[in-house]
Amino acid sequence: MAHQRAPDSRREKFRRYLEKAGVVESLVSVLLSLYEQSEKPEDPLEYVKQHIGAVGKASAESEALQQEVMDLKQRCAHLMEENKDLRTKLQRYENATEDRGKAK
Template sequence: MSHYKAPDHKREQFRRYLEKAGVVDSLTSVLVALYEQPEKPTNALEFVKQHLGTPGGLTAADTAALQQEVVDLRQKCARLEEENQELKARLQCDEQPDESAAPATE
């Protein structure tokens, strides 16, 4: 009998852990939302992923927009880094003493 006690104790500890962490409530609310859908989605797992990932759930359009924003910002960053390098090079050229402008000594 004591052999079966240990797994039950571990299982109960794990259940309490999930409840404390809010996992049980989150899963329950997502499953209730799925149950209450008038037309069930063709991919229930995708529905759960979308609604479980963040509060309010990001839609596929939101995710695509955020991914596009990341691409745009990376391109902008690359352009700015290139411009920065060009400006540094120009500044360095302007700061070097110009030998032709130095007065000639006779």
């Protein structure tokens, strides 16, 4: 009986190792993606091979894109504020120019 327990223990350690490394999550994600395909590929193994590496890349790429979006939103807000300030200055300048024209 102790003989059977050792392989189970090794399997459990290996399973935890795969979970910790994100392998299980990646496999599940790719298999779900395959399941959701309306037209199933002729070679599902090839599909898995092509998409297994894309899972981690997509996550890293997604984080980079999210950071870029946040940076661009901040830049946009800054430029909108600068635009507002410049419009206010331009309006004051135009009003001052009109006032000078009327005074002549």
